Amino acid sequence: MYDLIIIGGGPAGITAGIYALRKKLKTLIITKDFIGQTGTTGVVENWPGEKSIGGIYLMEKFKNHLQFYNPEVKEERALFIEKNEKKFLVKTKNEKIFTRAVIVATGRKPKKLDVLGEEDFTGKGVSYCTTCDAPLFSGKKVVVFGGGNAGFEAAIELSEYAREVFLFESFSRFSADEFLQEKAKKKKVKTEKNILLKSIKGKSFVESVVYENSISKKEEEKDVEGVFVQIGSRAITECVKNLVEFDTEGDIKIDLKTNKTKTEGLFAAGDVTEVKDKQIVVAAGEGAKAALSVYSYLKK
Amino acid sequence: MYDLIIIGGGPAGITAGIYALRKKLKTLIITKDFIGQTGTTGVVENWPGEKSIGGIYLMEKFKNHLQFYNPEVKEERALFIEKNEKKFLVKTKNEKIFTRAVIVATGRKPKKLDVLGEEDFTGKGVSYCTTCDAPLFSGKKVVVFGGGNAGFEAAIELSEYAREVFLFESFSRFSADEFLQEKAKKKKVKTEKNILLKSIKGKSFVESVVYENSISKKEEEKDVEGVFVQIGSRAITECVKNLVEFDTEGDIKIDLKTNKTKTEGLFAAGDVTEVKDKQIVVAAGEGAKAALSVYSYLKK
Numbered sequence: 001m002y003d004l005i006i007i008g009g010g011p012a013g014i015t016a017g018i019y020a021l022r023k024k025l026k027t028l029i030i031t032k033d034f035i036g037q038t039g040t041t042g043v044v045e046n047w048p049g050e051k052s053i054g055g056i057y058l059m060e061k062f063k064n065h066l067q068f069y070n071p072e073v074k075e076e077r078a079l080f081i082e083k084n085e086k087k088f089l090v091k092t093k094n095e096k097i098f099t100r101a102v103i104v105a106t107g108r109k110p111k112k113l114d115v116l117g118e119e120d121f122t123g124k125g126v127s128y129c130t131t132c133d134a135p136l137f138s139g140k141k142v143v144v145f146g147g148g149n150a151g152f153e154a155a156i157e158l159s160e161y162a163r164e165v166f167l168f169e170s171f172s173r174f175s176a177d178e179f180l181q182e183k184a185k186k187k188k189v190k191t192e193k194n195i196l197l198k199s200i201k202g203k204s205f206v207e208s209v210v211y212e213n214s215i216s217k218k219e220e221e222k223d224v225e226g227v228f229v230q231i232g233s234r235a236i237t238e239c240v241k242n243l244v245e246f247d248t249e250g251d252i253k254i255d256l257k258t259n260k261t262k263t264e265g266l267f268a269a270g271d272v273t274e275v276k277d278k279q280i281v282v283a284a285g286e287g288a289k290a291a292l293s294v295y296s297y298l299k300k
Numbered sequence: 301m302y303d304l305i306i307i308g309g310g311p312a313g314i315t316a317g318i319y320a321l322r323k324k325l326k327t328l329i330i331t332k333d334f335i336g337q338t339g340t341t342g343v344v345e346n347w348p349g350e351k352s353i354g355g356i357y358l359m360e361k362f363k364n365h366l367q368f369y370n371p372e373v374k375e376e377r378a379l380f381i382e383k384n385e386k387k388f389l390v391k392t393k394n395e396k397i398f399t400r401a402v403i404v405a406t407g408r409k410p411k412k413l414d415v416l417g418e419e420d421f422t423g424k425g426v427s428y429c430t431t432c433d434a435p436l437f438s439g440k441k442v443v444v445f446g447g448g449n450a451g452f453e454a455a456i457e458l459s460e461y462a463r464e465v466f467l468f469e470s471f472s473r474f475s476a477d478e479f480l481q482e483k484a485k486k487k488k489v490k491t492e493k494n495i496l497l498k499s500i501k502g503k504s505f506v507e508s509v510v511y512e513n514s515i516s517k518k519e520e521e522k523d524v525e526g527v528f529v530q531i532g533s534r535a536i537t538e539c540v541k542n543l544v545e546f547d548t549e550g551d552i553k554i555d556l557k558t559n560k561t562k563t564e565g566l567f568a569a570g571d572v573t574e575v576k577d578k579q580i581v582v583a584a585g586e587g588a589k590a591a592l593s594v595y596s597y598l599k600k
Binding site: 019022023024050051058061068178179257258281284285288292 | 324348350361478480556558575577581582584586
């Protein structure tokens with residue numbers, strides 16, 4: 001039986017792991033990889049101490065730090081968690097594993113646009129991961145949906161490859177950092193607000209997008225070969241849905257001081273929780289907090 | 301008039317600065333230095349991504365990152381903050397500066413033992429900063445007070461210099477990470493629990509400590525030339541004491557989601573707040589949260 005199973009290998013899960021192993025808790029980390037959302041981010045500029053670092057390299061640094069403490073890791077998915085008197089049973093595809101405490105640090109996955117053509121063209125011009133797919137669009141015309149940091153970062157990254165980059169936002173303002181907005185302007189990204197996407201069209205690959213300006217009500221069609229969706233994300237909570245409470249966004253409610261969920265012994269940390277700012281450094285801090293709370297909980 | 305004044309140059313203040321400057325807020329940082337508690341820590345092993353880094357070097361990395369955004373910095377103390385209708389007035393020794401919002405990230409300072417001799421021998425054998433003073437005790441006998449992480453880290457560091465290192469704890473158990481306790485054992489640190497310090501004695505420098513075992517009630521005197529005090533810390537809150545509420549520990553109460561204090565426009569982040577875990581990565585995360593909350597607040 002483990003003291004602690006950490007589910008997730010992003011900044012929150014890894015930091016929780018480092019803290020738990022330093023406290024000598026018998027810890028298992030279950031994660032399909034150590035990539036997460038950070039690892040698919042092109043460049044990270046707001047992890048303190050690193051002016052500019054590739055997301056995948058930052059994850060590599062985190063992972064190397066964790067591995068220094070010889071963690072036990074299962075590279076697979078946690079499918080379901082059950083509480084059984086004072087212990088938890090975590091089910092993966094092939095195993096049932098017992099533990100005294102759990103930290104859920106499963107993070108988030110991208111939200112979909114929910115428009116005609118999106119599903120059909122996923123992987124055929126529609127992408128949710130700029131770092132993964134940007135190089136495939138060299139010399140092509142692409143559109144990014146989403147005017148937050150993620151959207152602008154994607155547009156900037158794409159401008160290194162694509163012939164022309166558009167950035168569309170459905171609301172009347174961009175929420176991205178001014179710093180990123182200026183950078184996008186320098187890279188000649190063409191931005192438009194108040195855009196309502198109607199459909200993604202093509203034969204075997206994306207050829208165009210149809211959209212309406214929500215102010216003028218004018219419908220237009222633009223030829224593009226790539227559609228990058230950056231409109232936010234939702235918490236990955238399937239494995240614990242019976243054990244936790246959710247806020248209106250579908251994020252796990254926690255005691256903000258201790259990272260406790262409503263189930264005793266089950267803690268949550270990082271982007272999967274109601275903590276408002278989905279930032280790498282915030283998630284890492286929450287991972288540390290959760291591990292220290294587990295330690296206090298187990299010592300009682 | 302500034303959008304934001306950040307008071308403090310530790311991990312919380314610097315991270316808040318990076319986030320605020322990326323958001324193009326007109327920001328001033330007031331801090332007497334960029335050292336803080338982290339900069340006086342010998343080795344940091346739990347900042348994610350750095351297996352082992354000198355505290356002063358980690359602070360250097362943070363500071364370099366901040367400086368990339370050309371921050372305005374005043375290297376002095378904020379003495380007093382007043383709210384005046386919708387703006388704040390921050391007083392330093394020579395200036396009065398106006399701002400729309402404030403983040404207090406002043407951190408903590410070491411607690412004292414409050415025993416006879418402590419004040420007289422401060423700087424004459426009594427020290428609160430191992431990194432600063434350990435080399436002065438080469439070949440000498442020293443005692444560390446405090447069985448938490450800070451105490452054990454101090455003892456380990458001192459064992460590189462001193463002839464003999466004792467670690468005394470007043471409670472019946474050590475709260476330090478098991479990892480550190482084992483490391484101290486390997487370094488031949490001699491630990492004792494249930495120790496009640498009575499006095500520090502000497503002529504011009506420390507010569508001995510007098511203490512009682514709180515179980516056996518036996519009083520003893522041990523010859524030592526150095527006394528390192530590592531029994532925790534208290535929040536530095538003088539400049540805002542009229543504008544915030546405190547918890548029973550004297551830490552600033554905040555809304556844990558937004559870092560708001562009871563005064564509108566005044567935010568707090570890091571070790572100065574009621575956030576339980578006084579950890580570098582937690583403080584940095586809180587700094588990011590506070591800056592993002594200030595940004596939302598100012599945009600309204």
